Amino acid sequence: MRILVTGSTGHLGSALLNQLKGSDYEVKITSRNKPKGNEHFEWIYSDLFSGEGLEEAVKDVDVIIHSATSPNKHSKVVEVSGFNELLRRAKHIKHFIYPSIVGIDKIPFNYYKHKLEAEILLENSSIPHTVVRATQFHHFIDNLFLSRPVLKRYIVPGNFKCQSVDVNEFANHLIGIVDKGPQGKIQDFGGPDIVTIREMAELKIKINNENNKVLSISLPGKLFKAFSDGGNTNSTRKKGRVTFEDYLRSKIT
Numbered sequence: 001m002r003i004l005v006t007g008s009t010g011h012l013g014s015a016l017l018n019q020l021k022g023s024d025y026e027v028k029i030t031s032r033n034k035p036k037g038n039e040h041f042e043w044i045y046s047d048l049f050s051g052e053g054l055e056e057a058v059k060d061v062d063v064i065i066h067s068a069t070s071p072n073k074h075s076k077v078v079e080v081s082g083f084n085e086l087l088r089r090a091k092h093i094k095h096f097i098y099p100s101i102v103g104i105d106k107i108p109f110n111y112y113k114h115k116l117e118a119e120i121l122l123e124n125s126s127i128p129h130t131v132v133r134a135t136q137f138h139h140f141i142d143n144l145f146l147s148r149p150v151l152k153r154y155i156v157p158g159n160f161k162c163q164s165v166d167v168n169e170f171a172n173h174l175i176g177i178v179d180k181g182p183q184g185k186i187q188d189f190g191g192p193d194i195v196t197i198r199e200m201a202e203l204k205i206k207i208n209n210e211n212n213k214v215l216s217i218s219l220p221g222k223l224f225k226a227f228s229d230g231g232n233t234n235s236t237r238k239k240g241r242v243t244f245e246d247y248l249r250s251k252i253t
Contacts, residue, residue: 002026003178004061006086007068008043009035011139012099015171016067017041025178030057031068048082049074054089063095063178071111079114080121087125095182096129097174098122102163102188103232104133108222119185128182134170135163135190135233138247145197146204149212154201158218162200163233165191166242173239188237193244194230200244207248 003020007013008029020027021040029035030046030053046053048068058064066086070078090096100119104112122129141164145156173189201214218224226232 001063001178002028002061003063003065004028004030004057006030006046006048006057006064006066008038008041009033010067010069011137011167012067012069012171015167016065016174019168019171019175023175028057028061048078048086051082051085054086058086058090058093061093063097064090064093065097065099065174065178067099069115075111075114079111080117083118084121087121087127090127091125093127095178096122096127097177098129098131099170099174100131100133101232102133102135102190102234103226106231107226123185130177130180130183131185132174132177133188135165135188137167137170138164138191138242138244139167140164141197141200141244142204142247146201149210152212153215154205154212155215155217156197156201157224158198158216158228160197160224160227161194161230161233162197163191163194163230163235163238164200164244164247165189165240166247169240169242188234189239190234190237191240191244192238192242194233194235195244203245204248207245207252 003025005013005016008017008031027041029041030044032047034043044053044057046057100115104116119131141162146154170189198214198216205212
């Protein structure tokens with residue numbers, strides 16, 4: 001079986017490649033930039049923004065794990081129109097695996113709306129597929145909210161709830177789906193704990209023995225309320241075992 005991994009230079013793509021090394025699968029990878037140390041897999045250039053290289057990337061593969069994404073720049077083009085072009089060229093695929101995000105149907109955030117549009121495009125296509133949503137990754141929360149204290153303070157958004165999950169655990173989950181065949185939309189994959197961003201900041205301060213403090217601010221609007229209400233979490237799907245504390249401690253050692 002030949003697998004194509006898109007977005008091979010991203011966090012999820014890199015985690016997938018690390019776990020696919022030495023597997024029985026024949027793996028092909030694609031991205032705009034060639035991953036460093038890529039002696040294990042055949043790499044093909046492709047760009048979801050322009051559509052260049054997509055035809056060659058999907059050629060002669062049986063399964064696609066689509067880890068390519070663009071939460072900030074050109075999100076609409078990459079997540080929707082570029083994704084639609086990929087699907088148009090992938091009608092021969094036996095199994096298209098689409099990693100998505102918990103809460104995209106509840107939270108009024110443009111990137112999430114685009115991910116939901118992509119889910120619908122795939123579900124309405126003739127391509128056999130599996131859609132699986134995950135909660136946010138540990139590194140994403142850390143980099144977005146806790147990477148740069150200002151005046152020795154982590155400024156965090158009020159009571160934002162989070163159920164962060166380890167990217168390697170989710171990558172392993174996706175690989176396990178390959179042999180199961182297309183299943184449509186399946187159950188979410190969430191992290192082991194539901195906590196606030198404030199609690200995560202306090203944990204980081206404790207583990208790293210920092211002198212920083214936490215400044216929690218509340219904001220008006222539907223977006224803030226959706227995250228505060230835990231729209232990005234799923235308490236019934238605590239599948240991950242690696243906690244945010246485990247993640248923080250792994251960065252020290």
